[in-house]
Amino acid sequence: MGIPHFLCLPFPVQGHVNPLMQFSLLLAKHGCKVTFVHTEFSLKRANTAGGDNKEEALVEMVTLPDGLEPQDDRSDVAKLLFSMKNTMPALLPKLIQDIDASDVGNKITCIIVTINMGWALEVGLKLGIKGALLSPPSATSLACTACIPNLIEDGVIDSEGLPTKKQQIQLSPEMPMMDTDYLPWRGFKKMFFDHLVQEMQTLKLGEWWLCNTTYDLEPGAFSISPKFLPIGPLMENSNRSSFWEEDRACLEWLDEQAPQSVVYVSFGSLAVMDPKQFKELALALDLLDRPFIWVVRPGNEKKENVNEYPNEFHGSKGKIVGWAPQKKILNHPSLACFISHCGWNSTLEGICAGVPFLCWPCATDQFLNKSYICDVWKIGIGLEKDESGTVSREEIKKKVDEVVADDDIKARSLKLKDMTINNIQEGGQSSKNLSFFMDWAK
Structure with a gap:
């Protein structure tokens, strides 16, 4: 087998683009081929904001339209999300075909998405391409979200994600107590909460749920699912993922x-x-x-x-x-x-x-x-x-x-x-997990 070729699709907000770009740079540094999918709108933003550096040339940039008009308000996250879900799944297979055709010996072997982009894993599955999630929030947040069906079943929250009463809960014996008022989907509207529940099901198509964290920071979270794999902290420097001009x-x-x-x-x-x-x-x-x-x-x-x-x-x-x-x-x-x-x-x-x-x-x-x-x-x-x-x-x-x-x-x-930081040094736990993940992707 040749080297793995990753197709990376972040949800286009700064807090998702950033970690996935850092992860892309890390994979590229380790000799993998990486193609990064921006929306046309966010690539324009990122290009006007940041300079280029040599490392970033290692990551190929491509775009897909997000389905909104240029004048639409993209800070309305729900509007952006549903527009993308309606537009992009039909366009992704052609993009993959074009990328594969341009470099026949290096076809895409794995799709990596952030939360809200699970539809791309469905597209990948139909094309026989493996998938993984890179989770922008903590492993604990991901664990909470993965446990939504159990929390509803146990009567801790209702079908809209709201706590049935004020209480402290523990998701697993090793995890800290959590206040039900502060579950990570706090403040979500019902439509967004429903999307999240459905999204977590879709994301199960990803064989690994990569977390930008270390095992020592939140050990309890890793008992929730064998899919969780800590590969953090991601420390690569990237100018190309910033949406605003930095004041140096x-x-x-x-x-x-x-x-x-x-x-x-x-x-x-x-x-x-x-x-x-x-x-x-x-x-x-x-x-x-x-x-x-x-x-x-x-x-x-x-x-x-x-x-x-x-x-x-x-x-x-x-x-x-x-x-x-x-x-x-x-x-x-x-x-x-x-x-x-x-x-x-x-x-x-x-x-x-x-x-x-x-x-x-x-x-x-x-x-x-x-x-x-x-x-x-x-x-x-x-x-x-x-x-x-x-x-x-x-x-x-x-x-x-x-x-x-x-x-x-x-x-x-x-x-x-x-x-x-010791986790990403030679021989550290996250460093070993990264090597394991790259071998799996081959």
Whole structure:
């Protein structure tokens, strides 16, 4: 057999494109052939945002249309999802045929998808091509989602995914207790929850469910299914998967700051903050009287970031950027702590940088990640809302001062960093799993 040839199809949001692109680069570095399928719209976005580097030339880019009109709002995730499901399955076989025809000796041997793209595994199955899932959230989130039928059967949630009562549950004896209010599909509309249930069934067509995590970070999750295979942390650097232009000037500014002095604030690529909370956060950064980097994403067609900075906000100690080279910032010696929404990609990047967290989850699986950060790994603390549902500037200041002064949290963060990164070194568990997966794909 020749080398494996992977066809990678991410759902076109930043938190899915990123890990799958990193995984593609890792496979390409190991001598595999990789073709990466963007939607026409997201390839345009990614190309205008990032530079090229030599490694990325290893991954071939192709596109399929997402079925929407150019002026449609792609931040409406449900609309995008259902449009893709209606348009793309009919177009994929032709794309595969064309790719195979262009390099006869190197036909596609395996399709890798992220969640919401399970239909591509069905197409692959009909064409006799093996498949795998790369799961963008944590293994624990994936385990929860895989257990939905059992949770409904046991009466823990109803058929719409809502908890029947407030309680703590445990999915398996090795896993931490979970609050049913914070299951990862929290806030999903019924149509989206139904899609998720159906999607999990479709994803079973994938022989492996690859997780961007390590066995040590969430060991209990791996008892849920023999399909789970930890191959993380994915550490490849990719410019080509970013949807926004990164502000690199902040790195030079970081070089001028004192060691462990800078507070980094970022809520990922999807979270939206209400205007009152935005103002409170701005004033908190003044109150902190510490250097800070605050990522405020450029507004999109919905004009979501029409947040006004309050008149009394100086912001003189910090930098406000539209999008940031997050890994470089987190790994910088000037960094003190990370105020994060606790999305899985950010959580993993923070762990790999050994940085203490202040947790401010907004939606879905972020609450679950927060409980790991605060209660299981104990490398951060949560920000609490007041009775009006706002995180106050006083609360932010109090918790930043607390986490920056906590040497135990710092020590645990550094220990967890080493343990996590050791997994991808020669002989590490994730490294062995990767070799196993590539051999299987041949």
